[in-house]
Amino acid sequence: MARKFFVGGNWKCNGTTEEVKKIVSTLNEAQVPPSDVVEVVISPPFVFLPLVKSLLRPHFHVAAQNCWVKKGGAFTGEVSAEMLVNLGIPWVILGHSERRLLLKESNEFVGDKVVYALAQGLKVIACVGETLEQREAGSTMDVVAAQTKAIAERISNWADVVLAYEPVWAIGTGKVATPAQAQEVHFELRKWLHANTSPEVAATTRIIYGGSVNGANCKELAAQPDVDGFLVGGASLKPEFIDIIKSAEVKKGA
Numbered sequence: 473m474a475r476k477f478f479v480g481g482n483w484k485c486n487g488t489t490e491e492v493k494k495i496v497s498t499l500n501e502a503q504v505p506p507s508d509v510v511e512v513v514i515s516p517p518f519v520f521l522p523l524v525k526s527l528l529r530p531h532f533h534v535a536a537q538n539c540w541v542k543k544g545g546a547f548t549g550e551v552s553a554e555m556l557v558n559l560g561i562p563w564v565i566l567g568h569s570e571r572r573l574l575l576k577e578s579n580e581f582v583g584d585k586v587v588y589a590l591a592q593g594l595k596v597i598a599c600v601g602e603t604l605e606q607r608e609a610g611s612t613m614d615v616v617a618a619q620t621k622a623i624a625e626r627i628s629n630w631a632d633v634v635l636a637y638e639p640v641w642a643i644g645t646g647k648v649a650t651p652a653q654a655q656e657v658h659f660e661l662r663k664w665l666h667a668n669t670s671p672e673v674a675a676t677t678r679i680i681y682g683g684s685v686n687g688a689n690c691k692e693l694a695a696q697p698d699v700d701g702f703l704v705g706g707a708s709l710k711p712e713f714i715d716i717i718k719s720a721e722v723k724k725g726a
């Protein structure tokens with residue numbers, strides 16, 4: 473089964489109502505490859521989700537940037553998976569490095585979130601990635617394998633999971649992984665899935681790259697055999713996001 477190219481736009485903690493409307497109208501007016509070639513998922517902050525969902529044309533879907541680890545209740549400031557389902561939000565990003573590092577979300581906590589979100593019927597973009605220190609210490613694969621293992625040992629069905637490899641040193645730094653660096657980790661992650669889940673999961677799970685992806689570097693990255701798309705931060709707020717969506721064409725005939 474072919475892995476459909478996937479492009480996520482993670483707006484992080486950015487935007488005003490006016491800016492949101494402007495970005496959405498740019499997306500709605502854009503000529504992009506059809507939905508059988510590329511899946512596009514936009515992830516605004518929680519407060520803008522209903523607005524973005526109501527304005528976006530049907531080709532584009534939405535994702536939350538996080539959700540609570542279990543059923544809602546007395547958890548001030550949290551948003552539950554049930555609420556996202558109730559609002560018709562199909563996707564959620566979990567385990568982003570900004571949450572792992574700044575908010576101290578552990579591998580186990582992220583794994584528990586993935587299980588709970590999937591059980592409520594959400595589709596999950598699960599993020600993994602090493603810091604610069606970890607890369608320099610030669611432990612990149614150990615780190616991403618441990619992060620993936622905490623998910624893999626809790627779930628058996630990967631059909632609704634996209635794995636995002638986002639090296640922390642490349643996020644928001646303008647320092648993109650080279651196509652070879654991205655391919656190497658994606659290949660190793662797929663190999664890890666093959667050995668620790670099943671050959672089918674390894675062959676069908678989309679592994680997308682995130683970290684300073686832009687309109688200029690996306691095509692070369694997209695051409696790598698194990699790069700199945702992108703999770704884009706800064707550039708997803710700009711018109712060049714359209715060029716990143718269009719990089720899906722690189723896979724045609726590949």
Ligand SMILES: O=C(CO)COP(=O)(O)O
Nearest residue numbers: 482643644683684705706
């Ligand atoms: O964290 C990211 C997407 O989730 C990547 O962010 P940048 O594209 O801004 O580096």
